[in-house]
Each structure stands twice: as C-alpha cells, then as structure tokens.
Amino acid sequence: MADRSNSADVSEPAREFRRAQVIANPIAGRGRGSSYARELTEGLRAAGIETELLLTAGRGDAGKRACEVAGEVDLIVSVGGDGTLNEVLGGVGSASPAIAQLPLGTANVLATELHLPRRVEAAVEIIRRGRTTPLDTSQVNGRLSFLCVGVGIDGFAVREVERRRTGAITKLAYVTAMARVLGGYRPPQLSLEIDGVPVDGHFGFVLISNVRGYGAVFNLSPDCRHADGLVEVYGLRSGSIPALVKMAAVGMAGRLPGRAVEFWQGSRVRVTAPEEVPFQVDGDFGGAGPVDFEVSGRQVRIVVP
Structure with a gap:
C-alpha cells in the first residue's frame, strides 16, 4: 500500500x-x-x-x-x-x-x-x-471514474434510483431510495485488497475516493490530493444500520475516517464478496459483482477559478 x-x-x-x-x-x-x-x-x-x-x-x-x-x-x-x-x-x-x-x-x-x-x-x-489544475482518472471494471466508488449500501441505493428513474434525478430521489433499501437491509461481507495486499477480515461497506467530499454532504480526508496517483480507501467493518448511521454522523459533523472507519491509501483496489454486491461509480449505478479499481495514470486538466 x-x-x-x-x-x-x-x-x-x-x-x-x-x-x-x-x-x-x-x-x-x-x-x-x-x-x-x-x-x-x-x-x-x-x-x-x-x-x-x-x-x-x-x-x-x-x-x-x-x-x-x-x-x-x-x-x-x-x-x-x-x-x-x-x-x-x-x-x-x-x-x-x-x-x-x-x-x-x-x-x-x-x-x-x-x-x-x-x-x-x-x-x-x-x-x-485559462487557469487549470490536473485531475487523476481511474478505471473501474473498464469504466472511467474521477470521483468515488462505493460498494455496499450506496450501491444498493443508486441501483434503486436507476430502477425508478424517469427523468432528472433529485436529492429526494436518493433519500427515498435509501429509505427503501434500509428496510430489511442485510450488509454484505466484502473482502478488500489494496495494491495487491489483502486486508484481514471482512467489511460491510467500502468507499474508494479521489475527492474530499462524498455526495456533497459528507466530509472525507483533508489529505486528499486530486492528482498524486493515489486514492483514499475507507472501510467499515460492520455494515449494520447503527454502524452506517455512526459513519454518516462522523462524516457530516467532522471528517472521516475518524473512529468510524478504517483508512488506507493506494492506487489499485479490489473488492470481492461471496455474492454479487451492487456498487456505484461517480454517483451512477456501476453494476454488481467484484470491483477492480486502478488509477489509470491519465490526468485531465480542469478549468478552475
């Protein structure tokens, strides 16, 4: 790592x-x-x-x-x-x-x-x-990502949004989708590997991020750099509803990881599970199953103030 x-x-x-x-x-x-x-x-x-x-x-x-x-x-x-x-x-x-x-x-x-x-x-x-700043891009199962990938609860919610989508997506659509998913929610058992090194144990939720904010609501690590070839990896051991609520509270009131989740940095991440688990890529439904994530080495230049 x-x-x-x-x-x-x-x-x-x-x-x-x-x-x-x-x-x-x-x-x-x-x-x-x-x-x-x-x-x-x-x-x-x-x-x-x-x-x-x-x-x-x-x-x-x-x-x-x-x-x-x-x-x-x-x-x-x-x-x-x-x-x-x-x-x-x-x-x-x-x-x-x-x-x-x-x-x-x-x-x-x-x-x-x-x-x-x-x-x-x-x-x-x-x-x-004409001022620009570089931004890393990554590949997730062959698909581009520049923000974050979530495996677990947000994957289920985004899949629910996609199933019911009829036009532009609103914040209310995400809230109602999350409420539907949480009813009877059973967290997955995710295995995590970072830069080829397996992490001991299992996780109920994994977030891979190249930004300092999640969903424009939660605060992530201030050490994030958008163009250093690395991403932050946040792992929640228990994906139970109380554990998810605690993680959300820490992310809104302070900054993750805090004591709510475990934290790593790397350039290659693999997430697997015994069953197919939905995941989201930059806020859109990405599919279900194993997730292979790698910082691509290709940067784009973003126009900034």
Whole structure:
C-alpha cells in the first residue's frame, strides 16, 4: 500500500482557448440546462472563442461527442452534473483538451470541491483566464471514474434510483431510495485488497475516493490530493444500520475516517464478496459483482477559478 506525499494540488500555467465545444444535458438544472448552455455558448463567442453547442438527447451522447471533437478543440465545457462530466472525461480518451464545467446537477461533487461557479457570466470569466489544475482518472471494471466508488449500501441505493428513474434525478430521489433499501437491509461481507495486499477480515461497506467530499454532504480526508496517483480507501467493518448511521454522523459533523472507519491509501483496489454486491461509480449505478479499481495514470486538466 502506497504512502501519500505531502505535496499539494498544483495548478498549471494559464492557457488561451481558441476553439471550444459545449456539451449540455438539457434537462439538468431543473430543465434549465438548454438555456444556460446557449447563454454560455454566446458568452464564449463574445469572448473571442470559436464555440459549438451540442444538446444531448440521451445517455452516451456526451461521451460520443467528446470523442469526436477531442482532437479538434482545446476546450470542452460540460453543462450538467457529475454524470455528464463523467461521460465527457471518458470520451476524450488520450486527447488533451482542457475541461470546464457549468455545474447544474444534483450533487456537483467536483464543482463544489473546486469552487466552480454556477453563474454563466462567472464561468465565462474563469474560462477566459485559462487557469487549470490536473485531475487523476481511474478505471473501474473498464469504466472511467474521477470521483468515488462505493460498494455496499450506496450501491444498493443508486441501483434503486436507476430502477425508478424517469427523468432528472433529485436529492429526494436518493433519500427515498435509501429509505427503501434500509428496510430489511442485510450488509454484505466484502473482502478488500489494496495494491495487491489483502486486508484481514471482512467489511460491510467500502468507499474508494479521489475527492474530499462524498455526495456533497459528507466530509472525507483533508489529505486528499486530486492528482498524486493515489486514492483514499475507507472501510467499515460492520455494515449494520447503527454502524452506517455512526459513519454518516462522523462524516457530516467532522471528517472521516475518524473512529468510524478504517483508512488506507493506494492506487489499485479490489473488492470481492461471496455474492454479487451492487456498487456505484461517480454517483451512477456501476453494476454488481467484484470491483477492480486502478488509477489509470491519465490526468485531465480542469478549468478552475
């Protein structure tokens, strides 16, 4: 298991963007994604940046368009939530356009952490300044992750949200899904391996994170660095409802790990169980079964204030 250095996140030299692609989820922001994206596009054009706009029509559109233009533009702007941003980051592949976000989603985890503005005028201004910071990306069972992966209770809840989803997701949808899951909940028995080293015993919940906040509600380790090639791993031995409540209370009132969970750092994580256990990837349902997580070594540049 790797040790973390004390180096801080490092900003990169400012850039002047000349050509941009705006990719927007039109139903984000309670249906305001379309109007916000058009306003943003006009603002970037007024700032002298040649800009095209795509309004997505369904899941996968953002990643497909990002892949198509990644080698042709020096900036892609994601308008929407963490899911839209995940698609964009996955779509650019090995290309190196900078990525900006106008956060209009439910949690906006990365935007909250990086203090990204929700106002169009402010977003145009930080893009015009051209300051970026690197961000690690990881692979989870072949899928991109840049925020966190949860195995256990949140996987069950996110799967429930996905089953009942009919449009944009609200915070209430997560709350009601969690309430349904907790009724008769039986925690899994998870085995954990970090950087090839098995951890003794079993766990009822495992969280793998590259950010300092979880769901825009819980506070995680302040030692997190977004671009050091490592992630934080939080393990809860008992996944019982009282243990989960205690973990949530510590995360809301202070910072995990505290005494609520065990804590490691590493670049490769494997989670297994005797049965298939649901997991979430960056807030979306990722599937069920063993989880193989690895920091990919590919970083993206995020536009920041």
